[in-house]
Amino acid sequence: xxxxxxxxxxxxxxxxxxxxxxxxxxxxxxxxxxxxxxxxxxxxxxxxxxxxxxxxxxxxxxxxxxxxxxxxxxxxxxxxxxxxxxxxxxxxxxxxxxxxxxxxxxxxxxxxxxxxxxxxxxxxxxxxxxxxxxxxxxxxxxxxxxxxxxxxxxxxxxxxxxxxxxxxxxxxxxxxxxxxxxxxxxxxxxxxxxxxxxxxxxxxxxxxxxxxxxxxxxxxxxxxxxxxxxxxxxxxxxxxxxxxxxxxxxxxxxxxxxxxxxxxx
Amino acid sequence: xxxxxxxxxxxxxxxxxxxxxxxxxxxxxxxxxxxxxxxxxxxxxxxxxxxxxxxxxxxxxxxxxxxxxxxxxxxxxxxxxxxxxxxxxxxxxxxxxxxxxxxxxxxxxxxxxxxxxxxxxxxxxxxxxxxxxxxxxxxxxxxxxxxxxxxxxxxxxxxxxxxxxxxx
Ligand SMILES: Nc1nc2c(ncn2[C@@H]2O[C@H](COP(=O)(O)OP(=O)(O)OP(=O)(O)O)[C@@H](O)[C@H]2O)c(=O)[nH]1
Ligand SMILES: [Mg+2]
Numbered sequence: 359x360x361x362x363x364x365x366x367x368x369x370x371x372x373x374x375x376x377x378x379x380x381x382x383x384x385x386x387x388x389x390x391x392x393x394x395x396x397x398x399x400x401x402x403x404x405x406x407x408x409x410x411x412x413x414x415x416x417x418x419x420x421x422x423x424x425x426x427x428x429x430x431x432x433x434x435x436x437x438x439x440x441x442x443x444x445x446x447x448x449x450x451x452x453x454x455x456x457x458x459x460x461x462x463x464x465x466x467x468x469x470x471x472x473x474x475x476x477x478x479x480x481x482x483x484x485x486x487x488x489x490x491x492x493x494x495x496x497x498x499x500x501x502x503x504x505x506x507x508x509x510x511x512x513x514x515x516x517x518x519x520x521x522x523x524x525x526x527x528x529x530x531x532x533x534x535x536x537x538x539x540x541x542x543x544x545x546x547x548x549x550x551x552x553x554x555x556x557x558x559x560x561x562x563x564x565x566x567x568x569x570x571x572x573x574x575x576x577x578x579x580x581x582x583x584x585x586x587x588x589x590x591x592x593x594x595x596x597x598x599x600x601x602x603x604x605x606x607x608x609x610x611x612x613x614x615x616x617x618x619x620x621x622x623x
Numbered sequence: 624x625x626x627x628x629x630x631x632x633x634x635x636x637x638x639x640x641x642x643x644x645x646x647x648x649x650x651x652x653x654x655x656x657x658x659x660x661x662x663x664x665x666x667x668x669x670x671x672x673x674x675x676x677x678x679x680x681x682x683x684x685x686x687x688x689x690x691x692x693x694x695x696x697x698x699x700x701x702x703x704x705x706x707x708x709x710x711x712x713x714x715x716x717x718x719x720x721x722x723x724x725x726x727x728x729x730x731x732x733x734x735x736x737x738x739x740x741x742x743x744x745x746x747x748x749x750x751x752x753x754x755x756x757x758x759x760x761x762x763x764x765x766x767x768x769x770x771x772x773x774x775x776x777x778x779x780x781x782x783x784x785x786x787x788x789x790x791x
Binding site for chain 2: 393395400401402403404405406408419435438439442531532534535537568569570571618619620621622623
């Protein structure tokens with residue numbers, strides 16, 4: 359394992375240990391667990407500890423940021439989940455239609471209490487708070503495009519029969535390969551200080567060319583020149599160019615790109 | 624004559640449907656997505672997987688197999704080459720694979736790396752698999768031997784693009 363990878367694997371701040379324990383306690387109170395996974399990294403963006411944590415709870419997997427994922431790949435993933443008998447929905451938190459489907463599903467949960475309690479879990483920056491905001495139809499939970507925004511457990515009432523529990527991204531992705539490392543960094547699941555943005559961008563551009571056969575996705579250098587992100591002397595400002603590149607990727611500038619497919623070689 | 628011809632076409636059509644049905648049960652066509660089996664397969668090529676290949680006899684050394692692999696949240700289908708069968712002692716010394724103490728001849732490997740792995744013994748019901756493109760493959764070196772029961776089938780041919788179509 360290279361040094362970078364080791365660095366990324368070992369981040370697990372103290373507040374996460376605490377929250378992890380809290381999660382275990384709260385799970386007893388909820389009827390359903392929503393497992394939020396970024397649609398672009400379904401394979402490595404999951405929760406290694408969730409199977410254990412959510413055992414015996416009804417579990418719904420929500421693929422988030424579907425607008426940024428390749429529709430064909432999302433379809434293949436949904437099919438794969440269906441084959442396994444797992445319920446999964448792909449949503450774009452900013453699009454009402456997908457959310458309505460999820461809201462209907464949640465509103466249909468019948469509980470003896472009369473109020474269904476739903477807990478949303480996922481790795482950092484998976485889009486958990488955004489699902490809540492979309493469901494309660496206002497900006498109730500703080501959502502930002504970086505890992506570690508939500509710090510504590512918090513209940514939100516959608517209607518008298520439905521309550522949602524937002525959780526911090528404590529289920530840190532288990533990064534087992536160098537590929538998973540750059541992919542998770544690219545989608546914002548790893549804190550900025552834990553990776554070299556330039557290297558992540560380089561790997562992504564190379565991957566686009568070799569795996570997707572797409573030569574139209576620029577490398578950082580080309581991207582920086584096109585945007586005029588240059589220092590004196592015409593050299594590119596690697597760090598800032600890479601950060602701008604990451605933002606562009608997450609805004610869909612290079613198109614809808616899924617980084618992991620149910621078929622893999 | 625018209626009738627006869629039409630009857631012949633109908634028969635042919637039925638035959639094709641029948642063959643397609645048979646193939647649907649025993650074969651699957653998968654796209655190869657990823658560089659790990661270069662140069663045997665390139666990303667974007669389509670391969671035929673025989674899903675009943677191991678009904679009567681188990682996988683052999685060198686077979687290319689598709690198998691299910693569970694990653695953190697989800698299940699994926701991987702394609703790799705079988706290097707170790709149950710009972711085999713496998714180790715890797717600076718990129719050179721040793722099977723039962725002898726260096727493995729690997730004409731299919733074009734891109735070598737220098738990774739090492741200390742010796743393991745493949746357990747019953749398991750297989751040790753590697754991608755041909757050693758520097759760029761996630762395989763038994765990362766996740767250990769796979770379960771034989773996770774095998775979907777054996778890759779038997781490339782069907783697309785036509786210029787690369789071949790039996791394996
Ligand atoms: N394009 C797009 N962006 C989304 C979507 N859902 C969330 N985002 C963005 O992704 C970023 C992260 O979303 P959050 O909801 O804060 O993620 P989180 O899982 O709550 O993150 P933490 O609390 O930090 O673990 C925000 O900038 C959102 O605007 C979506 O469906 N499409
Ligand atoms: Mg949040």
